[in-house]
Amino acid sequence: MAILQIEKISKQFGGVAALKDVSLDVEEHRITALIGPNGAGKTTLFNIVAGTFPPTAGAVRLAGQLLNGMQAHERVQLGIGRTFQNALLFDNMTVLENVMVGCHPRSHTGIVACGLRLPAMRREEEFIYLEAMKYLNLVGLGLHTDELASNLPFGQQRLVAIARSLAAEPRLLLLDEPAAGLNALEKMDLIDLVRRIQEMGVTVLLVEHDMTLVMQLAEWIAVLDAGRKIAEGTPAEIRRNRQVIAAYLGEEEA
Amino acid sequence: MPDYGFGDYLQFVLSGLSTGSIYALVALGIVIIYSVTGIINLAQGEYTMLGAMFAVTFYKWGLPLPLAFAASVIVVILIGMLIERLTVKPVRSASPVTLIIITVGVSIIIRGVALLIWGATPYSLPEFTPGAPLTLFGAILSRQRLWIMGVTALVLALLYYLLERTLLGKALRACAINQTAASFMGVSPGQMSLLSFALSAALGAVAGIVIAPLTLVSYNMGLMLGLKGFVAAVIGGLVSAPGAVIGGLLLGVIESLSAGLISSGMKDAIAFLALFVVLLWRAEEVTPRLRSLLRRQSEVEG
Amino acid sequence: MNIGRFWHRAPNVFGLILFAIFLAITPLWVQSNYLLSTAIFIGIAAILTLGLALLMGYAGQISLGHAAFYAMGAYTSAILTVKFAYSPWLAMALGVLITGTLAYLIGKVIFRLSGHYLALATLALGVIVFLALGEFRGLTGGPSGLPGVPQLTIGGFSFDNDVKYYYLVWAVFWLLLAFSLNVVNSRIGRALRAIHASEIAAESVGVDASRFKLRVLVLSAVYASLAGSLYVHYMRFVSPQPFDFNASVRLVVMAAVGGLASVWGAPFGAAAVILLTVLLRDTLPFFIKNASGEHTVIVYGVILVLIMIFMPEGLTSGLLKRRRWPSFRSKK
Numbered sequence: 024m025a026i027l028q029i030e031k032i033s034k035q036f037g038g039v040a041a042l043k044d045v046s047l048d049v050e051e052h053r054i055t056a057l058i059g060p061n062g063a064g065k066t067t068l069f070n071i072v073a074g075t076f077p078p079t080a081g082a083v084r085l086a087g088q089l090l091n092g093m094q095a096h097e098r099v100q101l102g103i104g105r106t107f108q109n110a111l112l113f114d115n116m117t118v119l120e121n122v123m124v125g126c127h128p129r130s131h132t133g134i135v136a137c138g139l140r141l142p143a144m145r146r147e148e149e150f151i152y153l154e155a156m157k158y159l160n161l162v163g164l165g166l167h168t169d170e171l172a173s174n175l176p177f178g179q180q181r182l183v184a185i186a187r188s189l190a191a192e193p194r195l196l197l198l199d200e201p202a203a204g205l206n207a208l209e210k211m212d213l214i215d216l217v218r219r220i221q222e223m224g225v226t227v228l229l230v231e232h233d234m235t236l237v238m239q240l241a242e243w244i245a246v247l248d249a250g251r252k253i254a255e256g257t258p259a260e261i262r263r264n265r266q267v268i269a270a271y272l273g274e275e276e277a
Numbered sequence: 278m279p280d281y282g283f284g285d286y287l288q289f290v291l292s293g294l295s296t297g298s299i300y301a302l303v304a305l306g307i308v309i310i311y312s313v314t315g316i317i318n319l320a321q322g323e324y325t326m327l328g329a330m331f332a333v334t335f336y337k338w339g340l341p342l343p344l345a346f347a348a349s350v351i352v353v354i355l356i357g358m359l360i361e362r363l364t365v366k367p368v369r370s371a372s373p374v375t376l377i378i379i380t381v382g383v384s385i386i387i388r389g390v391a392l393l394i395w396g397a398t399p400y401s402l403p404e405f406t407p408g409a410p411l412t413l414f415g416a417i418l419s420r421q422r423l424w425i426m427g428v429t430a431l432v433l434a435l436l437y438y439l440l441e442r443t444l445l446g447k448a449l450r451a452c453a454i455n456q457t458a459a460s461f462m463g464v465s466p467g468q469m470s471l472l473s474f475a476l477s478a479a480l481g482a483v484a485g486i487v488i489a490p491l492t493l494v495s496y497n498m499g500l501m502l503g504l505k506g507f508v509a510a511v512i513g514g515l516v517s518a519p520g521a522v523i524g525g526l527l528l529g530v531i532e533s534l535s536a537g538l539i540s541s542g543m544k545d546a547i548a549f550l551a552l553f554v555v556l557l558w559r560a561e562e563v564t565p566r567l568r569s570l571l572r573r574q575s576e577v578e579g
Numbered sequence: 580m581n582i583g584r585f586w587h588r589a590p591n592v593f594g595l596i597l598f599a600i601f602l603a604i605t606p607l608w609v610q611s612n613y614l615l616s617t618a619i620f621i622g623i624a625a626i627l628t629l630g631l632a633l634l635m636g637y638a639g640q641i642s643l644g645h646a647a648f649y650a651m652g653a654y655t656s657a658i659l660t661v662k663f664a665y666s667p668w669l670a671m672a673l674g675v676l677i678t679g680t681l682a683y684l685i686g687k688v689i690f691r692l693s694g695h696y697l698a699l700a701t702l703a704l705g706v707i708v709f710l711a712l713g714e715f716r717g718l719t720g721g722p723s724g725l726p727g728v729p730q731l732t733i734g735g736f737s738f739d740n741d742v743k744y745y746y747l748v749w750a751v752f753w754l755l756l757a758f759s760l761n762v763v764n765s766r767i768g769r770a771l772r773a774i775h776a777s778e779i780a781a782e783s784v785g786v787d788a789s790r791f792k793l794r795v796l797v798l799s800a801v802y803a804s805l806a807g808s809l810y811v812h813y814m815r816f817v818s819p820q821p822f823d824f825n826a827s828v829r830l831v832v833m834a835a836v837g838g839l840a841s842v843w844g845a846p847f848g849a850a851a852v853i854l855l856t857v858l859l860r861d862t863l864p865f866f867i868k869n870a871s872g873e874h875t876v877i878v879y880g881v882i883l884v885l886i887m888i889f890m891p892e893g894l895t896s897g898l899l900k901r902r903r904w905p906s907f908r909s910k911k
């Protein structure tokens with residue numbers, strides 16, 4: 024079953040058409056990769072799915088439910104998690120606090136209970152702390168909890184961002200170029216991490232430029248070029264697809 | 278309620294339009310600075326006070342009125358530019374809260390210094406062309422009110438020419454649309470920021486001088502005028518020059534009508550209630566729920 | 580409970596204890612009635628500043644009409660007790676309710692707009708409330724004010740001298756400070772700091788930014804209302820003058836001086852500005868002939884601009900280093 028249905032999405036930025044009539048079904052529990060040259064519209068598509076801004080036309084559904092008109096934070100409640108190409112951590116907070124914010128949708132204490140430190144609030148704080156630690160350990164940053172997020176190297180910042188999204192227990196996780204800037208060893212760890220995330224029952228949709236990584240990880244690949252979806256299929260099919268090869272060769276020549 | 282005839286209503290509208298012209302000029306200054314620099318300049322009203330004060334001072338020194346007018350505008354422009362260099366340039370990338378607080382501080386300083394220099398006693402400036410008021414369809418209009426509307430029209434024409442027809446205006450507008458892109462095109466956002474402060478200082482000064490003969494000139498006259506300018510600017514959408522003008526005129530007429538028909542004491546309060554109404558309306562306009570409702574509607578139809 | 584996490588809270592807990600001791604012993608060495616009454620005003624201002632610091636520092640929003648919320652508390656207390664013989668405590672509670680509701684309604688509208696409309700809306704609110712206080716004479720007594728506000732009493736105990744009132748005001752402040760510190764160090768405080776760092780990122784983890792800004796606005800309005808009630812029961816009289824636009828600006832100066840990065844700055848900001856005002860009032864006439872209270876606002880203006888340019892985080896955190904935890908943690 025498709026957990027995410029992207030139906031005929033178009034997006035105009037002023038005169039620029041960033042996306043034209045893009046449709047894509049993301050199967051539940053399957054790692055899907057979205058690839059394409061720079062400027063193809065991948066991040067724009069993520070932003071539309073996550074609700075950062077509305078599409079010019081088209082619809083997005085999560086498990087059949089129409090998301091149009093819903094704000095980003097409402098979509099998180101429904102189970103969409105995402106990371107940003109540039110991590111976008113809360114720089115003024117520690118690594119642990121960043122991930123604790125991720126638990127926000129799963130906690131409920133109001134301002135009065137927080138101000139009075141009522142027992143329910145303390146219990147919830149403990150829960151938030153343990154959950155945050157769980158996901159920090161999962162991404163391998165359990166020993167860096169008290170560092171300011173902005174002091175970490177960039178690759179680790181992206182891991183914090185993944186932990187932060189996971190802390191909301193999403194059903195669908197959108198990862199925007201998680202491997203950019205990682206060395207070979209770190210990439211292997213990342214592949215391992217994404218697989219573990221999949222085993223936790225989370226559906227992963229990722230944007231990535233590193234083809235080796237994509238081919239190892241993805242079970243399904245969709246290709247965007249200049250705002251259009253030009254192909255979709257298994258890694259083997261995509262590898263053979265002439266249009267895809269042309270799009271990528273075109274980029275390399277440019 | 279007294280029984281008003283057509284002449285009375287015309288009177289309200291005309292005097293509203295002339296006061297509204299002042300609001301329009303102040304609002305324009307606010308809009309220019311906001312569009313170019315993103316700063317909500319809460320010191321805008323002080324330029325009107327300075328314009329009026331310097332005009333009074335130069336006139337007292339014996340300068341003829343037109344010269345006093347011009348000299349005052351130039352001095353206020355220089356002050357506006359000085360303020361930009363001293364308080365805005367050093368913090369270009371600061372947060373909006375910081376920038377707003379800075380302009381509040383600047384307005385306090387200007388007001389306090391004006392009190393030091395000119396004292397608390399109000400001054401007056403003679404009408405530009407003294408004489409009996411004019412009568413029009415039963416409405417009585419002082420000559421100065423005609424001056425206000427005439428000068429405002431002239432200033433608007435000049436401003437339009439500057440913004441739409443000159444290279445400088447194009448650069449300014451480019452900066453208002455997209456600073457980064459403008460800087461790629463060789464426009465310096467820093468210089469445009471300076472220019473925007475100079476322009477709004479000039480607009481404020483002109484407004485202060487033309488209204489001076491009708492009101493008393495005192496160190497604290499800028500506060501209320503500045504606030505009214507804001508209401509007008511927000512009515513007009515905060516980034517639109519024609520919007521600011523329409524907002525100003527509208528506010529002037531609403532005020533004048535409510536002063537005549539309801540009570541003059543509530544006139545100021547009504548201006549600010551208008552601000553709430555506008556904010557409410559604008560907020561509804563962007564309400565996501567409303568948007569999604571509309572979208573669902575169109576989905577059903579389409 | 581995890582030891583490391585206890586140490587995160589420790590500075591605040593010890594700070595609160597030390598601060599309580601300091602507050603408790605102050606009247607023992609401050610013998611002058613004038614200073615004690617100044618200390619009461621500082622306490623009231625500190626309550627206001629605390630709310631404003633939360634709003635500015637944590638929600639990233641600014642209120643330029645906070646005196647309106649202050650006035651609502653003050654006048655609700657005064658009118659209900661003087662004209663309708665309500666119990667002062669009930670009047671205070673109703674003041675909180677009314678003011679909080681008003682703030683809620685305003686925020687509900689404003690936070691749907693992006694940008695800094697709250698500054699303009701609160702500014703307008705401040706002007707409207709100030710004008711209304713002078714205009715509705717029947718209820719407010721107009722510009723000449725409303726005398727005869729009763730003293731606060733609990734059972735048979737009456738807060739009838741400055742020492743007792745000092746302890747009352749500062750006890751309220753201390754409780755609100757503790758409350759605020761708890762809020763700041765909770766999921767809500769983290770959400771607010773997250774919004775401050777990046778609204779897009781905060782939304783992406785499910786934080787409803789406008790909802791949290793709204794809550795902080797209401798909280799700060801409630802603090803202001805409480806401060807207003809405490810003010811009138813101390814003065815036993817209320818008039819519009821202390822709630823004008825300058826009053827709102829003075830509150831912003833206090834918050835800015837105290838610093839927006841920590842609620843601890845509030846009492847320092849309030850104390851610094853009030854003591855400076857007293858000092859200027861006494862010394863300025865030596866330098867400037869005919870100097871009046873209005874001249875002192877120039878100094879506020881200069882302080883405000885200088886702090887915002889050179890220490891946008893505020894004086895306290897600009898001077899103390901911006902480390903949040905004690906320095907035994909290594910920093911790479």
Ligand SMILES: Nc1ncnc2c1ncn2[C@@H]1O[C@H](COP(=O)(O)OP(=O)(O)O)[C@@H](O)[C@H]1O
Pocket residue numbers: 036039040041059060061062063064065066067068
């Ligand atoms: N917020 C925006 N405003 C204007 N144009 C944008 C915006 N975001 C993306 N674009 C444009 O949309 C196109 C697609 O960008 P993006 O989705 O970031 O590509 P990708 O992530 O595939 O590299 C680009 O031409 C880019 O300039």
Ligand SMILES: [Mg+2]
Pocket residue numbers: 065066067108
């Ligand atoms: Mg991208």
